[in-house]
Amino acid sequence: MRNTVSDGPRTTLTAFYWAFILYLLLPLTLMMAMSFKDANFVAFPIGDWTLDWYAKVMQDKQFLEACLYSIMIAAASTLAATTLGTWIAMLIVADGIRGRTIIFALACLPAVVPGMISAISLRIFISTIDMPTGTAAIILGHTVHAVPFVVVMALTRLRSMPRNLVDAARDLGADGVVAFFRVTLPYLGPALLGGMIFCVLLSIDDFVRTFFLGGYRPTLPMLIFAKVQGGMSPEINAMATIVLVVTAAVGLYAEFITRRARTR
Amino acid sequence: MEPVVQFDNVNKSYGKHVAVDNLNLSIEPGKFVTLLGPSGCGKSTSLRMLGGFETPTSGRIMLSGKDVTRVPPNKRNVNIVFQDYALFPHMSVAKNIAFGLELKGFDNQRIHRRVSELLELVQLQDYATRLPAELSGGQRQRVALMRALAPDPDVLLLDEPLSALDAKLRQQMQIELKAIQEKTGKTFMFVTHDQEEALTMSDTIVVMNKGRIEQMGDPNTLYGRPGSVFVANFIGETNLLRSTVISSEGDVAALNWNGITITANPGGLTPRHGEHLYVVLRPEAIHCSAAEPVSGNRVKGKIRQRVFKGNHTSLMVEVGGGALLNTLVHPSDVAQLGGEDIWLGWKPETTTVIPDRHAHN
Structure with missing residues (x-):
């Protein structure tokens, strides 16, 4: 009796929730479904099912090369961003540092600047210093973009670190470097691992910066873009599905790791 | 006997605030000495200066006859048991205790022997592979104590290490601490605001107030013959x-x-x-x-x-x-x-x- 009044808004809320889930998942589901279609056109009805497109993708030299190239760029930019980001986070929490708010704001800027603006300014920057477009420029761009995420994750963890931990290491005979590598870094470990996975995903996913900074060798998003330009085919669906499954798995794992780090 | 620790006219101020005001103190080896006083009396600052984490504004600190006033913490032979224990969370109990020994360059066999010996001293042999998070408060306390004792420091510094424990455990640990001090013959410098802790364990109590030594003596003297109203009020009921x-x-x-x-x-x-x-x-x-x-x-x-x-x-x-x-x-x-x-x-x-x-x- 009493529930008839309160159930109204609640039911509406639940309905909206499911509508939103549907809206999120429908395009992805369609894309995945089409990758199993045994025909050349991406359209209903699906009719016969096949795994041929996947077999084709796995034999596609262009696709495999683009994958490898993307992974290489992701690895390099992740390594650079993690090192830089950790260093900046350490600087921000260090004693006697003035202007830590400014350092923090500057470090986080690339995360909020629109990708387009960031890409254009990076392009202008590299031509100013006579740096050619290509691998090095892409890595530079991806690094700048990823640093803020490492800084935030490392900072959160650093701030929860008992102050005395480093003091204890120093007290037991460790100099600053040993204390960092044997105590601070292992303590940061889970947060950094989460941050690194995030960097990898950002880099693999990036299109705009790569487009402005890249040379002739295509990364994975650029290859898929080029293929889409030439017309849709279930092969592209298969490619995208592979990327989706792999990145989703990696992303979920990163979330799991950072969650564990927060509760520990 | 030559004092193991000596503060000569040590001052420490932060801007206008004077934390330690012309401290003169010498500590004989093998003694359990307690710095006792209310918060802000300069006891912890004095301890941190001896540990090397603060530099005196003026004055000199001697450790085993050597001037250590400006020596960094990792180069002086004192170890601290921190208030929150500061155990390394990612290392096992044995690894925590071995940390200082590894940095001293001991070989594995010697480290292993020393770690087992220390774990035995506090009956934690079965906990060597546990992580600090898997220990009780009292056990963590013991591990922190053994980690600090492991490198064989000239003086062991204890910064209110019992304050995180509940009343019953605290009493038990007081007795255990004193027993360990007697067994090892180490010089203990203990900092606390708890007069009962000080009376239970100390050979010498140094009562501090406003950065200065108010009175120094054995527990009996301080309780029975307080030299000032402050001491009379601070120690026991009166x-x-x-x-x-x-x-x-x-x-x-x-x-x-x-x-x-x-x-x-x-x-x-x-x-x-x-x-x-x-x-x-x-x-x-x-x-x-x-x-x-x-x-x-x-x-x-x-x-x-x-x-x-x-x-x-x-x-x-x-x-x-x-x-x-x-x-x-x-x-x-x-x-x-x-x-x-x-x-x-x-x-x-x-x-x-x-x-x-x-x-x-």
Whole structure:
């Protein structure tokens, strides 16, 4: 009796929730479904099912090369961003540092600047210093973009670190470097691992910066873009599905790791 | 014997705030020394200066005959047990204890032997592979203690290490700490604001107040013969009787307190007529009875408050003019007091006299 009044808004809320889930998942589901279609056109009805497109993708030299190239760029930019980001986070929490708010704001800027603006300014920057477009420029761009995420994750963890931990290491005979590598870094470990996975995903996913900074060798998003330009085919669906499954798995794992780090 | 630790005219100030004010202190090897005082008295700062985490503004700190005033923490042979233990969360118990030994460059066999030896000392052999998060508070405390003892420091510094434990465990750890100190023969420098901890464990207590040493001595002396109002109030419970000198001859001074005449031993003081003095009268030195005592100081009073505390009952007795005396009575003796009107008596030699000029605190 009493529930008839309160159930109204609640039911509406639940309905909206499911509508939103549907809206999120429908395009992805369609894309995945089409990758199993045994025909050349991406359209209903699906009719016969096949795994041929996947077999084709796995034999596609262009696709495999683009994958490898993307992974290489992701690895390099992740390594650079993690090192830089950790260093900046350490600087921000260090004693006697003035202007830590400014350092923090500057470090986080690339995360909020629109990708387009960031890409254009990076392009202008590299031509100013006579740096050619290509691998090095892409890595530079991806690094700048990823640093803020490492800084935030490392900072959160650093701030929860008992102050005395480093003091204890120093007290037991460790100099600053040993204390960092044997105590601070292992303590940061889970947060950094989460941050690194995030960097990898950002880099693999990036299109705009790569487009402005890249040379002739295509990364994975650029290859898929080029293929889409030439017309849709279930092969592209298969490619995208592979990327989706792999990145989703990696992303979920990163979330799991950072969650564990927060509760520990 | 040559002191293992020596503070020579050590000062430490942060801007205008003086944390440690001209500290002079020497500590003999093998002693359990406690720096006792309220928060902000400079005890922790002194400890951190000895550990190397603070640099004195002026003065000199000697460790085993060497000047260590400006030596970084990793280059001086002292170790700290931190208040929050600061165990490395990603290392096992054994790894934590081995940390200092590895940095000293000991070989694996020697490290292993030393770690087992220390774990055995606190009966934690079965916990070697556990992580700190899997230990109880008391066990973490023991691991922190062993980690600090492992590299064989000249002095072990303990920064309020028992404050995170519950009351029962704290008492147990006090006894254990003292036993470990005696067994290892190490010099312990313990910092606390808890007077009971200080009394239980220390060979020497250094009472600090406002960055300065207020009084230093063994627990008996500090409790029985406090040198200042601050010390008398800080250590144990006390009745402070502000009195006026009537006459004084040798060991006996006649004083006027609250309208009655009492006698006390002025110690080394030579009080003049009319001068003000404080008489320190511990609650347990007062004897309560229904009949008037035949000798010593005595005063009639009325019981205002009774607090049953298990092994004793605390009585607040009003003795006229609004003055209250705090006394201790064995619970079974309370009934024999008869009514609310009782006599309080104490022997003059159980009291200590403190001059009023120290009473500015």
